[in-house]
Amino acid sequence: MLRIWRGDASGGELKDYVVPAEEGQVVLDAVHRAQAGQANDLAVRWNCKAGKCGSCSAEVNGRPRLMCMTRLSIFPPGQPVTVTPLRTFPVIKDLVTDVSFNYEKARGVPAFTPMASQPEPPFTMFQSDVERSQEFRKCIECWLCQDTCHVVRDHEENKPSFAGPRFFIRYAELDMHPNDSIDRKKMLQESQGLGFCNITKCCTEVCPEQIKITDNGIIPMKERVVDVKFDPLLRLLRRRRRQSP
């Protein structure tokens, strides 16, 4: 049995749907069956049904998941599976939420800008140097990490000054790009809210791409920010630069 949240911005409730079980089914299959047979207007966002596009994000028994990659067989038999919309974002209808917060944050990221030494492709870059950024470019933008992050999950007030884990690894990706020339560290610390993160690793746990968001992205960025801020040599250099006419 499936228990799906139905409603809109004004409120809603859980409704039960009985759908036949079939070997190998995922949660999205069951939702689709309910939609086709019992609730034609049940709103659900999905595209590839292959874990590649990151559209069908929802909370299944309270945990942020991709519905297309969640097998029904992982849940105890005989008990209902509860599907609710992402809690961090405003509900539009049923399982669909308004995720425009993320697209606004994306607009704020200064684009990749090649170094003067290698301004135009073909770039010479080695596999060992691109690999770190490649891990972050696996991100399918499902927003599960944004949804689970406690800095914004129940704190609407933090949203304007917090980009969230997805964008921390976007900044990390650009910072670690072997041929990028822009320093975004100050911005990341001062206006994107890197400091809010107290590395509880919730984001890493829900990532369907198994990106080590905290260990490989956020922590190194926190270290790099600190290095720039407190490095005595750099501080001396900065002071001299300020003093020079």
Add this chain to the structure above:
Amino acid sequence: MPADETYEHHEYDVVVIGAGGAGLRAAIAAHDAGAKTALICRSLLGKAHTVMAEGGIAAALGNLWPEDNWQVHFRDTMRGGKLLNHWRMAELHAKEAPDRVYELEQWGALFDRTPAGKISQRDFGGHRYARLAHVGDRTGLEMIRALQQRAVSLGIDVFMELTVTDLLKDGDRVSGAFGYWRESGRFVVFGAPAVVLATGGIGKSWKVTSNSWECTGDGHALALRAGATLLNMEFVQFHPTGMVWPLSVRGLLVTESVRGDGGVLRNSVDRRFMFDYIPEFFKAETADNIEEADRWYDDKTNRRPPELLPRDEVARAINSEIKAGRGSPHGGVYLDIASRRSPEFIRRRLPSMYHQFKELADVDITREPMEIGPTCHYVMGGVEVDPDSQVSTVPGLFAAGEVAGGMHGANRLGGNSLSDLIVFGKRAGEHAAAYAEMLGTNRPQVAAADVATAAEQALAPFKAGQAEENPYTLHQELQDTMQDLVGIIRVEGELKDALERISVLQSRSEHLSVEGNRQYNPGWHLALDLRNMLLVSQAVATAALERQESRGGHTRDDYPMTDPYWGGLNVVLQLKQREPPVVARGGPHQLSVRRQPLQQPPPELAELLEDVH
């Protein structure tokens, strides 16, 4: 329809419909050319079907094989397409693909590298040299992100989760587009002298498909209704390797890279059966014994393994093996890389395949073979366009990517799709912008009456009438019809049967009925999509009935041979117009069919095609 509903109205120079690779690249090009540009996508940005492309982008960079160049790529593409490609498109594609790939790198894409620090390239079916720029097996994601991030940084206006239901015209010319916001169901009118269709494919009309719900052939149907012509719609590619088990993921793509990286096909008696299916056309360039085939991966002086024949050949062979009773327990055959490469190699080169089988089928592909079978994947046919500008036969209407026809002939080579998107996306965007500018103040106007009709027809499913039809049921019946009667192997009787059934479904589609309201209502959306799916399915079946030969992605049981007469002809379809012509509605349609001579390549290009290695 509330008469007092006022429509949100936007004016642009260029409106791009679809935000996969072609749409994004077209919007960037139109913006760069100075046009006021809108990019419309029916999903969220970055979720389009391009994201599912796995293997790579074909471009003769020559990074691994300096012998590679545009001429060889041109030749491979034409031969893979059974020489039915528009030669000029294949030429432009082969020449421009390398620059378009480097452009992605300029915008932040990070491809896998060679030891020398260049973009690495991988082997794929039908390509003489390792030619596909890639990132593991998630190249489509890399491409869409690079383009998406570029478009966002340029500040291009993006309309997310907005579906266009009709094109608008002023006389012969396109004047804009009409659509609805998914979120609210409210209507939007775009006034624009130039519209670029970049809507992708049609696979959602088949039951076993690798395509997402978005691939409903909207652009093909919009073009037909706007008076444009469709080319060679009979050519539908069934990818040889889709998952077959569990049923819930039947059709899900298994990348050709598995074979490019060493995987082989076996039947239930453990035979590498592809050696039994080497066609005459490819005999000279295909290895006929296991030893030579296995040497080829490291030494390209050997001939290619038959597993890497073009997709149409491999899909037909698998189909024959299954029909002959040599299939796997769940109705596929075996794709084996476990016995041929190390677990580390497999996990590094094919991470998402490893993940996909592990999560969805409990199969560890580093230890056991995969069960696979053909799945509807791509349509080679599409809107007839000018090869240089991508303009259709309707002034102001452009098409790029999968929705456009001609480039891939009778069969597309793997990797040529992503390169097609960026080469012709750019061209379509540039030419659309130039056309809009050339018009000056002589811009076509949107007619209020057409807008009112479009709105009325879009809302028809909410008016409950007699003999109500459920859109989900109708969709399923269409999928069964196309799967059973217009699949890999076709025959006259079945195609006629299919056309009759489609006509009945079209009549029934006039009575589609949906519950609920206009706010984010998938039942309503499907009811509207079905009109397009039905029209496009009719187009495929009509063209398939017309072409009396077997070639590429079109196999006729009653005409099993390739016929030189048909090798010189395109099958061209046009909608016999109703009034008002442009607007979508239910009910049967009439299509006219024409045999149109194929343009022959100039001698210097024709010469390249003779080279059979």
